[in-house]
Amino acid sequence: MDDRDLLARVQAVIGREQTLDDCAVLPLGGEYLVATTDMLHETTDFPRGMTPWQMGWMAVAVTISDIAAMGADPRAVLLAIGLDDAERLLPIMEGAHDCCRAFGAELAGGDLDAHTELTIVSSGIGTVSPEHLVRRRGARPGDVVAVTGRLGEAQAALAGYDHLTLRLLEPQPRVAAGRALGRAGATAMMDISDGLALSLYDLQAAGGYGFAVDTRRLPLPAGVPEKEGCEFALYGGGDFELLFTCPEDILPVPGVEAVVVGRVIEEPRVLADGAVLERRGYQHRWSGEG
Template identity: 40%
Template sequence: MGPDSSYDAETVAQVGEFGLIDRVTSGRDHSAGTLLGPGDDAAVLAAPDGRVVAATDVLVEQVHFRFDWSTPRQVGRKAVAVNLSDIAAMGAVPTGLLVGLGCSPETPAEVIDELAAGMWEEAQQVGIGLVGGDMVSAQAVTISVTALGDLRGRVPVTRAGARSGDVLAVAGRLGWAAAGLAVLGRGFRSPVAVVGAHRVPEPPYAAGPAAAAAGATSMIDISDGLLADLGHIAAASGVGVDVRTDQLPVPQRLSEVASALGADARHWVLTGGEDQALAATFPPGAELPEGWTAVGAVDEGAGVTVDGREYEGGSGWEHWRR
């Protein structure tokens, strides 16, 4: 299902590629690190650190978003947020965004205006902008965002540094987007808090660099679910990771929604994706930065356990799995 019919009749085919690019980019403010913005063959960004952190995500209509569940502006914000959280997970600070957009010729031009507005809104939360990209014809609205970042002299925090004895901690919301998806899947539009969490995640952007500065040994953003993404840290680091449910917060609001739907709020927290929270490991005795909560530990085993046992409820989202 495409965008609703409340938009103006003018389509992207009528506006044209270059007219559409102008509508997306003109009159926008860029950060001081953008030396040359949109309008040439490529953008030029400053790289004070001498290294560039880069991450790309692709969002496809009816797979990652639905216009009957989210507005184009909300989809635009989400498309940027899922990429900026990857930059934060490396301990880096965002510097710019490249955007590729595919849509059908019949797509209302106002939909693209709103997508772009949402992208700019989210980007400006961290003081950056859209510095370039491309637009093509496609059957479904497809958004590809590449986020760039700067490490500011720090070593990148990868998935491979966790060691036995480390403390496992998380920052940001867990389970809220999954709860929102469950609510929308039942045909409801409230509670607004959980539905809004599915529509627009709220990554803890500052928590990534803060964790790096505090000596985090490994870090990852939680896009597919806490257990699924911790599995990447466990595999890359050659360790076991145990989540302790007595330390894992389950907000009262999620418990209330789960009760109403006959679901399990703790399952949402453990396996729900798209909140774009962060998980990291810290050396024993390290002081956790503000916003981080200890939820488990690293040991000499392998894989991910919950309270010392294998979790039987599944781990999270995986493409192509049926």
């Protein structure tokens, strides 16, 4: 059982619409407020060798990336820290503050507690005008499928390609790209921190239509053999890039480095090079059914 299996239980309580996007969407005057939260544990989410500063940066980056995927501007982040060692607090806070400052948000408060394992919960809010909000649903047959940046570089770093270490330890949310794509007319969007394959299945579940991807077009990690790089690009987590669909004629979008990798299709399937793409990537799993 994985986190997406458990999502069905959550939907039974709060409804399917509340679980489809990277953020909750709430009307606020003439704008939308988008809100999201993420929990990171040291043994599960922080790669070995990370500094406390990098842990603070990453905790905020995952939240800001969700806001970026809605086409929104990040405004504020709250940080709750379950702390195992008091000496780690200051550099964690400095990393979190530096990430907020880099992407235009305010580190506005939070909570502290004592834990046996370092645990950081980052909650963020952003704002976006209704006409520029981009959800996971909205893709239409004939739209192109595109991604920002190079895929698989964080996974490649985990596999020992040390020249890509910073891509893993200091991820860069695509705030400017998300904002520009929302204003240009992207029809669907999400971040791909769990891998491209799972993200395509998430978009398909949200919008109903399918996708046909050409793996020869994937922007592979630099300095990695092609076959291995394709595996990392399809199934590796931690990239913080954006997956989006749009009419082909809006590309290129000024200021956005993006590569078209496929098209939206009528059939509710996810295909790679004409065959069904394996549904796997980075997921949390539970062994029991209780």
